[in-house]
Amino acid sequence: MMGNSLKYFFADFTHENYRKLLKIAKQNDLFCDFTNYSPKENFIIWRHDIDFSVHSAFKLAAIEREENVVSTYYIHLHNEFYNPLEKEIADKLLSIKQMGHKLGLHFDTHFYDITNTNELRDSLSFEKNILEKTFDTEIHSFSFHNTNDFVLSFNEELYEGMINVYSRYFREEVPYCSDSNGYWRYERLEDILVSAKYKNLQVLTHPAWWQDSVMSPRERIQRCVKGRADNVMKRYDELLSSQDRENIDW
Numbered sequence: 001m002m003g004n005s006l007k008y009f010f011a012d013f014t015h016e017n018y019r020k021l022l023k024i025a026k027q028n029d030l031f032c033d034f035t036n037y038s039p040k041e042n043f044i045i046w047r048h049d050i051d052f053s054v055h056s057a058f059k060l061a062a063i064e065r066e067e068n069v070v071s072t073y074y075i076h077l078h079n080e081f082y083n084p085l086e087k088e089i090a091d092k093l094l095s096i097k098q099m100g101h102k103l104g105l106h107f108d109t110h111f112y113d114i115t116n117t118n119e120l121r122d123s124l125s126f127e128k129n130i131l132e133k134t135f136d137t138e139i140h141s142f143s144f145h146n147t148n149d150f151v152l153s154f155n156e157e158l159y160e161g162m163i164n165v166y167s168r169y170f171r172e173e174v175p176y177c178s179d180s181n182g183y184w185r186y187e188r189l190e191d192i193l194v195s196a197k198y199k200n201l202q203v204l205t206h207p208a209w210w211q212d213s214v215m216s217p218r219e220r221i222q223r224c225v226k227g228r229a230d231n232v233m234k235r236y237d238e239l240l241s242s243q244d245r246e247n248i249d250w
């Protein structure tokens with residue numbers, strides 16, 4: 001099993017190392033977001049698709065805040081691991097915004113079974129509206145969840161007033177580094193940052209892949225799922241006790 005931890009760089013994915021990577025990136029690159037980059041200048045755009053845990057997103061947001069870096073957090077409204085509209089989670093997302101980060105829409109075409117641009121526009125506009133009202137902010141950009149060739153064929157720069165982070169420009173002109181599935185499928189982020197080999201870069205992280213201690217990717221997800229389950233049970237127990245009800249078990 002030791003083989004996997006080296007092969008897939010388990011030790012890269014700690015909060016301590018995350019901070020180290022941010023420090024390297026800050027030295028070499030100008031941090032921008034999708035609304036304020038200039039194609040002619042060097043820039044790095046740092047984004048997070050929240051696929052598993054808003055608590056993990058909050059931790060990365062706090063580290064970025066300490067390092068004076070601004071990034072964008074993309075919220076998924078049809079998620080199986082968290083509900084962005086439940087009070088505790090919505091408050092965490094608001095805190096991320098209050099730290100100075102941007103919120104974006106992580107859009108799931110598969111939920112709607114979208115087949116054409118009109119359907120895409122309708123659903124994008126509907127979800128943009130939900131996020132803007134819930135989080136009292138403007139949503140300037142969106143990212144597709146679980147991309148495939150069909151989804152990526154929507155490659156215009158702008159839909160419903162939101163920048164498409166998978167537009168033709170970004171996919172063809174801006175190198176991209178992602179931690180999808182908890183490992184570096186293409187290049188390792190540290191290698192890219194240390195070599196400073198690219199003029200521009202888009203970095204995508206999914207916050208749950210970054211934890212306090214070294215874990216396998218599967219363990220990192222298990223931790224998120226268990227944390228949520230424990231929290232829900234705790235709330236159930238507290239609710240009954242606050243109402244002076246019997247909490248009946250075997």
Ligand SMILES: [Zn+2]
Binds near residue numbers: 051144
């Ligand atoms: Zn996603």
